[in-house]
Amino acid sequence: MLPVLGLFHSLPCPDRPCSRSHCLYSHKDPQDLPPPVTLDVPVIQPQASTSTATQPKQVKRQIAQSSHPKPAVSPPAREPPRKLQRTGTVQRPVAVATSSQTNNGVPILRINAAQSLVPLPVRQTMLKTLYEHFAVLYSSISPLSPSLAADHALKQEEEVYKKSSKLTYRNAVIQCIAAIKRRPAPTSLSHLSVGTEDELKERAEKAKSLQALVLSRARVEPLIMSRDDMEKWGYMVDIPEGQGGDVPHMEGKVVKCERCSQPFQVCRTGSDTECLYHWGKQQTTRAGGEKVRVYTCCSRPVAESEGCVHGKHVFYEPSPKDLHSRHAFSLLRSPTDSDTALEIAAMDCEMIHTTGGFRVARVSVIDAKGKEVFDELIRMDDDVYVIDYNTRFSGITEENHSKATLPLASIRRSLNSLINSETILVGHALDNDLKTMRIVHHRCVDTAILFPHRAGPPYRRALKDLVREKLGKMIQTGDASTGHSSAEDAAASLDLVRWFILNDSSKNNSTNSSSKTNSIPSTSK
Numbered sequence: 001m002l003p004v005l006g007l008f009h010s011l012p013c014p015d016r017p018c019s020r021s022h023c024l025y026s027h028k029d030p031q032d033l034p035p036p037v038t039l040d041v042p043v044i045q046p047q048a049s050t051s052t053a054t055q056p057k058q059v060k061r062q063i064a065q066s067s068h069p070k071p072a073v074s075p076p077a078r079e080p081p082r083k084l085q086r087t088g089t090v091q092r093p094v095a096v097a098t099s100s101q102t103n104n105g106v107p108i109l110r111i112n113a114a115q116s117l118v119p120l121p122v123r124q125t126m127l128k129t130l131y132e133h134f135a136v137l138y139s140s141i142s143p144l145s146p147s148l149a150a151d152h153a154l155k156q157e158e159e160v161y162k163k164s165s166k167l168t169y170r171n172a173v174i175q176c177i178a179a180i181k182r183r184p185a186p187t188s189l190s191h192l193s194v195g196t197e198d199e200l201k202e203r204a205e206k207a208k209s210l211q212a213l214v215l216s217r218a219r220v221e222p223l224i225m226s227r228d229d230m231e232k233w234g235y236m237v238d239i240p241e242g243q244g245g246d247v248p249h250m251e252g253k254v255v256k257c258e259r260c261s262q263p264f265q266v267c268r269t270g271s272d273t274e275c276l277y278h279w280g281k282q283q284t285t286r287a288g289g290e291k292v293r294v295y296t297c298c299s300r301p302v303a304e305s306e307g308c309v310h311g312k313h314v315f316y317e318p319s320p321k322d323l324h325s326r327h328a329f330s331l332l333r334s335p336t337d338s339d340t341a342l343e344i345a346a347m348d349c350e351m352i353h354t355t356g357g358f359r360v361a362r363v364s365v366i367d368a369k370g371k372e373v374f375d376e377l378i379r380m381d382d383d384v385y386v387i388d389y390n391t392r393f394s395g396i397t398e399e400n401h402s403k404a405t406l407p408l409a410s411i412r413r414s415l416n417s418l419i420n421s422e423t424i425l426v427g428h429a430l431d432n433d434l435k436t437m438r439i440v441h442h443r444c445v446d447t448a449i450l451f452p453h454r455a456g457p458p459y460r461r462a463l464k465d466l467v468r469e470k471l472g473k474m475i476q477t478g479d480a481s482t483g484h485s486s487a488e489d490a491a492a493s494l495d496l497v498r499w500f501i502l503n504d505s506s507k508n509n510s511t512n513s514s515s516k517t518n519s520i521p522s523t524s525k
Helices: 120-137 148-163 169-181 197-212 217-223 227-232 320-326 408-415 430-437 463-471 486-503 505-514
Strands: 254-256 263-265 275-277 282-287 290-295 309-311 344-354 357-367 372-377 386-388 424-427 444-446
Touching (some): 169 197, 320 357, 372 408, 463 486
Parallel strands (some): 424 444
Antiparallel strands (some): 275 309, 344 357
């Protein structure tokens, strides 16, 4: 039996008389029992309402208020399921090119393996396969750029990874390798087979749009330099006074060397003393946190007077009077009624050092469609001898120059069928080409002026840099034994004009005037 707690002993038994032997209730007289416990519940009295109708009020228990009430807290917003919550844009890792390579030259991916959607060992294996195929493709040009295969393998792997998922990555790389194997072997760094798949497609689209643009006189005429601008940039606008050609050479005279600034006596066989000079340009770089001017050829500080290359003393004459005395200047012929001359032509020349100064040795002319219409080597005038072929830049060697048969005067007569005084001549630093050709012409478009240097005058941007930036191509990739190609440079200048018309047509007039007025001429290309 459970013990009786007597919780109901204060209550009278409802069944009286009670027949239960053990009753829970009390059998005493109700008057003898203690009074029942009552609960005092406060009631809020309704206030008088302003309305005529009496509204019933609910009676609520009044809760004791604390002397320091808690601030009201808004209920928390209901969050969506975690799988539907946006945690931000996921940044997919990219392959960052580094100098780290294996013993056989394969580049190494430097990425966070935990962030890669494709396992890192798989990507590294695919990168190795891409590198091997690029190395085979670039075998003939690898001496010109030893790191080209590794760089393009990294870029190609990155392109494929960005476009693929975890399931399609491997097949995408295999398809890319098959496309690389179908490419023809490149013969130069500017060949159409050089680059990643996306770079080749982009380059092809740009080339297609450029070639589709037909250069007409009406399109190009707004870019022609004014006479005042030509004078500011060092162009010859008038024929100098005098007979011209009366002193064809400086043999036996003492002049200052253009390379080392030392005086020397001009001799057809070269000077008695050897010239020690820097063939590169000066540029500003940082060393130890400070700006230092160095030479691009050897990276030596300009403060060091000693050169890095041994060669011959040469001289350069910028004076129009001196140039006229070596070989006479002349204007282009006037047009005729049945003229077949080109409306637009791009020109570029290669020059060498002679006893008659800096003379033209090759001239190339390209028509408005990009077709080569003239490319000839030029024999030196009588009593003018070559001192230095300047092969590093001109591409002219003694062997191929020996095949030249026509002197400058004959070349000028041959060009009369292609260009006249109304022809628009296009070129890069065209003033140098016209001076060495001894041509005075007033309808010129200069890409060095269309695309001004950010540092302002007297600096001019190199043609090679402009073509790489605007056209996505590489030119002037030859070494010291091959040099430049005047035909390639002339075609590149023409393509830059096309690019300018397509992309900066709204700025043609402002750029053509403002970018050319505050500069001085430069002899560099």
